[in-house]
Amino acid sequence: MGDMKKRKLPGNLYDPRLRFDYENREHGTVPTDTTREPFKWVSAVAYKNVHRIVARGYDTTELVEAGYGFADMIFVDFQARIPLIEESQMLNYILILSLEDGLSSPAAISRIVAKSNVYLTQSAGASILAFGHAYGAFSAFGNMLNKYLIMVEKGKKDESQAIDEMIEENREKEYFGISDLMLKDPAAKRIFERAKKLGVARKYIPFMEKVVKRAKEVIPNPVDLDMLGGIGAAMMDLGFTPEATWAIIAVTRSYGAGAHWLEEVERESFLKYGETLTPKEDYDGPEERPVPSLEERSKIAKPFKAETLEEWMRKREELKKLYGSGHSIVEEIEDPRKLKEKK
Amino acid sequence: MGREPFFRRKSSISYKTEEKTVVRGYDLSELAEKGYTFCDALFILFQGRIPTEAEEKMLEYEMAEFLEHSMSPSAASAIAVISGRPMLPAAVAAGVMTFGSAHGPGAAHGYMMNKYLERALKEGKSIDEIARICVDEYLDAGRPIMGFGQPQHTDGDPRAEPTHIKQEELKVDGVYLKFQRALEKHFYARREREGRKYVAVNMIGAGNTVLADLGFSPNAAWCIGTLTRGYSCAAHALYTMKKGRAWAASKNEPMVQMLDLSMIKYVGPEDRPVPTQEERQEYAKKQLEEGEYKKWVI
Numbered sequence: 001m002g003d004m005k006k007r008k009l010p011g012n013l014y015d016p017r018l019r020f021d022y023e024n025r026e027h028g029t030v031p032t033d034t035t036r037e038p039f040k041w042v043s044a045v046a047y048k049n050v051h052r053i054v055a056r057g058y059d060t061t062e063l064v065e066a067g068y069g070f071a072d073m074i075f076v077d078f079q080a081r082i083p084l085i086e087e088s089q090m091l092n093y094i095l096i097l098s099l100e101d102g103l104s105s106p107a108a109i110s111r112i113v114a115k116s117n118v119y120l121t122q123s124a125g126a127s128i129l130a131f132g133h134a135y136g137a138f139s140a141f142g143n144m145l146n147k148y149l150i151m152v153e154k155g156k157k158d159e160s161q162a163i164d165e166m167i168e169e170n171r172e173k174e175y176f177g178i179s180d181l182m183l184k185d186p187a188a189k190r191i192f193e194r195a196k197k198l199g200v201a202r203k204y205i206p207f208m209e210k211v212v213k214r215a216k217e218v219i220p221n222p223v224d225l226d227m228l229g230g231i232g233a234a235m236m237d238l239g240f241t242p243e244a245t246w247a248i249i250a251v252t253r254s255y256g257a258g259a260h261w262l263e264e265v266e267r268e269s270f271l272k273y274g275e276t277l278t279p280k281e282d283y284d285g286p287e288e289r290p291v292p293s294l295e296e297r298s299k300i301a302k303p304f305k306a307e308t309l310e311e312w313m314r315k316r317e318e319l320k321k322l323y324g325s326g327h328s329i330v331e332e333i334e335d336p337r338k339l340k341e342k343k
Numbered sequence: 344m345g346r347e348p349f350f351r352r353k354s355s356i357s358y359k360t361e362e363k364t365v366v367r368g369y370d371l372s373e374l375a376e377k378g379y380t381f382c383d384a385l386f387i388l389f390q391g392r393i394p395t396e397a398e399e400k401m402l403e404y405e406m407a408e409f410l411e412h413s414m415s416p417s418a419a420s421a422i423a424v425i426s427g428r429p430m431l432p433a434a435v436a437a438g439v440m441t442f443g444s445a446h447g448p449g450a451a452h453g454y455m456m457n458k459y460l461e462r463a464l465k466e467g468k469s470i471d472e473i474a475r476i477c478v479d480e481y482l483d484a485g486r487p488i489m490g491f492g493q494p495q496h497t498d499g500d501p502r503a504e505p506t507h508i509k510q511e512e513l514k515v516d517g518v519y520l521k522f523q524r525a526l527e528k529h530f531y532a533r534r535e536r537e538g539r540k541y542v543a544v545n546m547i548g549a550g551n552t553v554l555a556d557l558g559f560s561p562n563a564a565w566c567i568g569t570l571t572r573g574y575s576c577a578a579h580a581l582y583t584m585k586k587g588r589a590w591a592a593s594k595n596e597p598m599v600q601m602l603d604l605s606m607i608k609y610v611g612p613e614d615r616p617v618p619t620q621e622e623r624q625e626y627a628k629k630q631l632e633e634g635e636y637k638k639w640v641i
Contacts, residue, residue, distance in 0.1 A: 012508040019499040019543060040608035044639060047609030056639060057612030066617045080612055080639030084627045112349060119430050129440075244641065277346045278359040285355030286368035286391055294378050301395040304558025305517035309464040312518045319558065322367075322391045324356045326560030333454045336484035 045077060056080040071095065078244045086198040087238050093194055094231055097187060098249045100256040101227075105130035110257035114264040115271040127257030131250040137175035138249055141232040142242025144170055145177075149207055159207075163214050171219060177208065177229020178215045183222055188230035195234050208233040285323075356388070367391040382406065389563040397513040398557050402567075404509050405553045408502050409546065409568060411575040414495075417441040421576035422583045426591040426602065431580060438576025442569040449551045449568045452489040453561025456519055456552075470518060474525030478533055488530060490523065490548025499543030506549040510556065519555040523548055612639060 006023075013022040046055045053060045056076050063073065068082070071091040075083040083091070101107070106127035113123045133140045148166040151157040157165065170176045182188045192209060195201040212225045235245040292300050306312035319327040346361075357366045364371045367387050374384060379393070382402040386394040394402070412418070421438035425431070444451065455477070463473035481488045493500050507524070510516045527544050534542065554564035592602040599605065618626040630636055 012505055012512060015505075015508050017508060018504050020501075022501070025501070039606065041602075041606045042608045042610060044609070044611040045641070046611070047607050049604060054609075054614060057615045058617055059614070062617040067620045068617070078641060079636060081630050081636035082618065082623065082627045084631070085624060087627075118432070121429055122433055125433060125436070239640065241640065275346055276348060276359070277361065278348060278354065278357060279351075280358045280360055282348075282351060282353055283355070283358035283365070284353050285357070288365060288370075289368045291369050291373040291377050291379070292393065297393060297396065301393050301398075303395045303398055303515065304390070305515050305556055307517065309460060309470070309518060312460065313464060315558070319390060319560070322355065324354075325389055325391070326562040329560065329562055330457075331450065331454055331561070333451055333458065334486065336480040336486050339484040339486060 058082075074248060075239075078241075078248070079239050081239075083238075084200075086200050090195055090198050090200045090234065091238060094191065094234055094249075095252050097191070097227070098231060098252040100259075101253065103260075105135050106250075106253050106257045107260040110254075110260045111264040111268075114261040115268070117270045120258055120261045123261040124254040124258045127254045127260075128250045131246060131253070134174035136246070136250060136253070137228060138232050138235070138246040139242045140173075140175035141177050141228055142236055142245055144173075144175060145204060145208065145233065145236065146242070149203065152207075159210070160214075163207075163211050164218075166211060167215050167218060171215070175228065177226060177232055178212055178219075178223050179226045180221060180223055181226045182224055188225045188227050191230035191234050192225070195237060200237055201234075202237040204233040204236040385567060386558075389560070389567075390558050392558075394557070397515050401510060401513050401515045401553055402557060405506065405550050406567065406571045408506065409550055409571050411578075412546075412572065416446045417569075417572055417576050418579045421580040422587075423591075423601070425580040425584050426587075426589060428584070428589050431577065431584065434580035434584075435573055435577045438580065439569050439573045442565075442572070447547060447565075447568055447572070448489055449547055449554075449565035450561040452547045452551045453555055453564055455489050456522055456555060457561065460518060460522060470521045471525045471528075474522055475529040477526060478529040482530075482533060488526065490526070490551070491530060491544055492542045493545040496543070496545075499541075500545045500549070502546055503544045503549035506546075506553060507544075510553055515553070515556055517556040519552045523552040 009023055012018075044056075046053065048054065055063075055073070057080070058076055060073070063076070068076075069088065069092075071088045072083055074091060075081060075087065103111075109130050110123040110127045113126045114120075130136070131138075144166070148157075148162040151162045151165075152159050171178075192201065192205050195205055208225070208229060212223075212229070215223055231249060232242075232245060235248070236242070240248065304315060306315055316327055319325045355367075357364060359365075366384070368391075369387055371384070374387070380399060380403070382399050383394060385402065386392055386398065417438040420441040421434045424437040425434035442449075459473050459477045460470070462468070462476075463470060466473075468476070478488060507520065510520055523544075527548070531541070534540070550568065551564055554567060555561075559567065588596055588600065590602065591600045592604070593600055594603075
């Protein structure tokens, strides 16, 4: 750094509004901070040393040597406990059901990605990304269920009021867990039956059963428990949080997505860049127009900059008509006026 | 399947025939032939229009300065992922996907600005007044205001103020910069009044304001910001792939590696014996009843 010669800085870097002196900024990296503990990867889930891998206090080699299985290990990692045999059996039941769902989003995206000739892991990873707050919405479902159950447990609402409120506020949501998807398929209802048989239907399944019963009375179209509601409630009765459920089921589904990658590669062809056409008849954007020369640009280009709020709103309204601009999407952010003060 | 589309649906973004690819009415090849830039094309893609030269220059400035930020969560993700030696895109995707509510929350900052500017219009308030209200409402609720503070550049992000100044120099400073400037004025004043330390505007406050004044919607702006950083995530991953050790735990390297065993600090349950299958059911029942495990559940 010693031979750095002082040169005049470019552009606006002497502007008095700058927050510090840009000409005399220090060079080089920040020295090691020896006043604090050196960096460590902090974890309460697991550690390992040269000879041992320990998850939640249990040596994992000893666990498997002692006959514990894959489902047991999921309990250990996410809940720091050895599950009852019945809990382990129930988790296995759910994992099997979660493995495959036909050519739904995770499998479809896995196959699309496979067409690019990628590692299987990229397709499987893409399938995990397909789990959101509509498809595979286990986090949204579980948090919804918790919200109304907590109302009852804290005595804020009686059970029937909480159930009615849950139905009223969520019946149109993709994560409701009750829909017309499983009217002919008994798989979702069987999850609850199995949980009861195994003695692991604790509070979520009985509550959800009451919600389903009431939903059938108040929703005019035929509805029933669906797979999201069945798996979600059962997983929570096994002690998994909504977020843990979301992750566990998404990863379980990705095995199926891996099979879709295999079949796509075995049966279909790869795609070349630029190969796929998008027919003109499917296009409804601006009419074809000549590209102006760079000399003509200043005559036709109109800036977005708005000087007044009225002008700003008018320009945004105009852009809302253009699909793909994003101007007509409004995402809710927290309203600080409705938040309790955080100290 | 040959050249048939994978899915069929209406689109106002583009179409592609055997002859050409047309985006928002403009032939992409013709745009390139006539000397337009990638930044120009981003205006066409997200806004369906050719930008002014000043707007294009501003976007070039913003994207170029945002592209690299050394050790940030996104770069760390890319580096960590490539240590397993997947295909490079997996590491780049992980880097891009690291952007969220704490690291580069561009869309949320945009929605906050829109919400308060809409309120100003509806309630007949000036931009300066609504900025003060925004500061007070967030700080009264004990919430951070998006666009301020960066844990590494504790004296202020060196890119932020120059970005504001460049926006003014290029005369692409619209209602958003007016709002952001007013937000900063009221935020600094209130913290000073309360005797709290200075927290400077960050690159969301500066860069996202630019993108908003250039006409990009909150999510389009977020898309531009995060994907621009994707390039440097790729560079960090590629450097690690070519020059670094796979697995990042080798004892033969002169420096302690990222995944060296000594890097682990374990704070979980004490080591404990594994119960036999004969003991299991009683053991599991006791564990369930005592409930001590609950403090470890995630």
